[in-house]
Amino acid sequence: xxxxxxxxxxxxxxxxxxxxxxxxxxxxxxxxxxxxxxxxxxxxxxxxxxxxxxxxxxxxxxxxxxxxxxxxxxxxxxxxxxxxxxxxxxxxxxxxxxxxxxxxxxxxxxxxxxxxxxxxxxxxxxxxxxxxxxxxxxxxxxxxxxxxxxxxxxxxxxxxxxxxxxxxxxxxxxxxxxxxxxxxxxxxxxxxxxxxxxxxxxxxxxxxxxxxxxxxxxxxxxxxxxxxxxxxxxxxxxxxxxxxxxxxxxxxxxxxxxxxxxxxxxxxxxxxxxxxxxxxxxxxxxxxxxxxxxxxxxxxxxxx
Amino acid sequence: xxxxxxxxxxxxxxxxxxxxxxxxxxxxxxxxxxxxxxxxxxxxxxxxxxxxxxxxxxxxxxxxxxxxxxxxxxxxxxxxxxxxxxxxxxxxxxxxxxxxxxxxxxxxxxxxxxxxxxxxxxxxxxxxxxxxxxxxxxxxxxxxxxxxxxxxxxxxxxxxxxxxxxxxxxxxxxxxxxxxxxxxxxxxxxxxxxxxxxxxxxxxxxxxxxxxxxxxxxxxxxxxxxxxxxxxxxxxxxxxxxxxxxxxxxxxxxxxxxxxxxxxxxxxxxxxxxxxxxxxxxxxxxxxxxxx
Numbered sequence: 096x097x098x099x100x101x102x103x104x105x106x107x108x109x110x111x112x113x114x115x116x117x118x119x120x121x122x123x124x125x126x127x128x129x130x131x132x133x134x135x136x137x138x139x140x141x142x143x144x145x146x147x148x149x150x151x152x153x154x155x156x157x158x159x160x161x162x163x164x165x166x167x168x169x170x171x172x173x174x175x176x177x178x179x180x181x182x183x184x185x186x187x188x189x190x191x192x193x194x195x196x197x198x199x200x201x202x203x204x205x206x207x208x209x210x211x212x213x214x215x216x217x218x219x220x221x222x223x224x225x226x227x228x229x230x231x232x233x234x235x236x237x238x239x240x241x242x243x244x245x246x247x248x249x250x251x252x253x254x255x256x257x258x259x260x261x262x263x264x265x266x267x268x269x270x271x272x273x274x275x276x277x278x279x280x281x282x283x284x285x286x287x288x289x290x291x292x293x294x295x296x297x298x299x300x301x302x303x304x305x306x307x308x309x310x311x312x313x314x315x316x317x318x319x320x321x322x323x324x325x326x327x328x329x330x331x332x333x334x335x336x337x338x339x340x341x342x343x344x345x346x347x348x349x350x351x352x353x354x355x356x357x358x359x360x361x362x363x364x365x366x367x368x369x370x371x372x373x374x375x376x377x378x379x380x381x382x383x384x385x386x387x388x389x390x391x392x393x394x395x396x397x398x399x
Numbered sequence: 400x401x402x403x404x405x406x407x408x409x410x411x412x413x414x415x416x417x418x419x420x421x422x423x424x425x426x427x428x429x430x431x432x433x434x435x436x437x438x439x440x441x442x443x444x445x446x447x448x449x450x451x452x453x454x455x456x457x458x459x460x461x462x463x464x465x466x467x468x469x470x471x472x473x474x475x476x477x478x479x480x481x482x483x484x485x486x487x488x489x490x491x492x493x494x495x496x497x498x499x500x501x502x503x504x505x506x507x508x509x510x511x512x513x514x515x516x517x518x519x520x521x522x523x524x525x526x527x528x529x530x531x532x533x534x535x536x537x538x539x540x541x542x543x544x545x546x547x548x549x550x551x552x553x554x555x556x557x558x559x560x561x562x563x564x565x566x567x568x569x570x571x572x573x574x575x576x577x578x579x580x581x582x583x584x585x586x587x588x589x590x591x592x593x594x595x596x597x598x599x600x601x602x603x604x605x606x607x608x609x610x611x612x613x614x615x616x617x618x619x620x621x622x623x624x625x626x627x628x629x630x631x632x633x634x635x636x637x638x639x640x641x642x643x644x645x646x647x648x649x650x651x652x653x654x655x656x657x658x659x660x661x662x663x664x665x666x667x668x669x670x671x672x673x674x675x676x677x678x679x680x681x682x683x684x685x686x687x688x689x690x691x
Contacts (some may be wrong), residue, residue, distance in 0.1 A: 113586045123493035127514045199425035223614025245493045293418035321522025323617040384520035
């Protein structure tokens with residue numbers, strides 16, 4: 096008979112059933128790592144194939160993008176410029192309005208108003224992007240053309256405005272969270288010194304929450320760069336390297352959609368341009384996301 | 400002396416006026432955001448409501464506007480929802496559970512975390528390209544529902560994982576400690592106590608992620624969801640269309656009638672999204688009561 100004192104209770108009995116469950120959960124968790132690896136591998140592999148045909152300098156510094164017709168030319172600058180134009184216009188609209196809404200929500204609005212307005216702004220973020228494309232084409236563009244008759248049907252301005260509306264909730268929600276994390280004692284201190292609400296907000300609260308606010312700007316900009324459907328529908332499909340909001344342009348994302356709508360044979364140079372453009376898009380948004388995470392962790396003010 | 404006082408009070412008045420103006424500006428801008436949502440919804444409703452009838456829901460797309468409908472698109476979207484849910488929910492929740500409850504907080508967990516937060520920021524069209532290269536071409540799944548559902552699942556996995564982790568984090572430590580004190584293993588605790596307690600939060604996150612997937616257009620265009628489909632998919636390997644694709648197709652035509660059809664399609668899409676979110680809120684309230 097085995098006595099109780101002979102059983103080593105410090106020795107762990109392996110539960111094979113649980114070991115298998117834990118392992119399968121770990122495998123599920125690994126899928127995200129695999130996904131990243133696959134994204135990088137595919138983009139790199141196909142881009143390599145592209146760069147064997149087209150010199151990288153022609154791609155990065157060429158000023159003409161004519162990939163589908165002869166004589167072809169693969170300078171990505173017009174597409175990059177289109178994306179920058181849309182992003183710049185959208186940021187010009189969304190950064191001031193988003194920050195002002197965040198300030199209103201965190202500093203001025205009563206809890207009741209806040210509980211109504213914040214979800215409403217979040218609904219704006221939940222509306223599918225193709226709906227914004229529709230809105231741009233059937234509402235924003237006709238309205239703008241009444242004011243500016245010289246505006247083309249497809250134009251960067253309309254695209255920039257709807258992308259601005261789309262990224263507005265990203266800025267207002269994240270900045271609101273950042274401003275609300277600023278402790279009340281800082282506000283009370285400033286008010287006690289006789290500052291007005293404007294001075295408290297602009298000189299104390301916003302500077303104290305600046306890391307979160309800046310991170311929200313970067314995330315919103317990264318979203319604007321990756322935005323696809325609204326700009327495809329509103330801004331047209333004309334690679335354009337001039338500084339104008341009134342004409343049709345083409346963004347990197349819109350180009351990818353344009354090519355994939357046609358029947359592109361696998362392996363051809365047109366197919367490979369998709370991956371080269373997508374790789375550039377991926378790298379740009381990845382850098383923005385990493386920088387925004389870095390700002391959040393590096394410059395976070397801890398108030399305890 | 401008097402003039403100094405007057406100067407000071409003028410200064411204070413000016414500063415307070417500035418503060419008041421600033422407050423009005425911020426409030427105005429915020430309400431403008433809400434106003435934009437109202438304009439958008441009104442515009443869609445006014446344009447699309449007259450096309451919205453039984454015939455619209457039960458007809459296939461057509462080049463004649465008065466005959467066209469969203470039948471195949473609506474059915475395609477419903478197929479997608481179910482298939483995406485079947486793939487992404489188990490994997491997403493399992494990952495969240497593993498990271499929060501089971502993994503040793505080491506380099507491996509850290510690596511996965513960094514990956515997830517970066518994947519959440521990758522533009523949806525990049526997922527579309529990867530779906531095209533891997534599922535459609537690489538694995539030879541063709542332009543099928545399965546390719547679409549797998550691509551979309553990759554896209555929303557980070558969202559589901561992040562939301563589920565947040566929900567799991569809100570479960571109080573005392574519940575875990577009670578289970579451990581009674582001799583439960585980590586898995587038993589996670590499965591029987593942590594998961595049920597965080598269920599409402601996970602569910603909300605999952606439904607929000609699924610509604611994002613339903614509205615996504617770009618990845619489906621990339622993997623080549625057809626825009627003209629006059630049949631209903633009968634299995635995961637069939638080709639398909641979906642509501643956002645059909646809407647995109649109608650919006651990109653020049654005729655006014657098709658724009659109005661697009662508005663009708665948008666109303667159907669928004670109703671699907673609204674129903675899902677209402678269901679999430681309803682289930683959350685039910686389960687929250689039961690848990691207390």
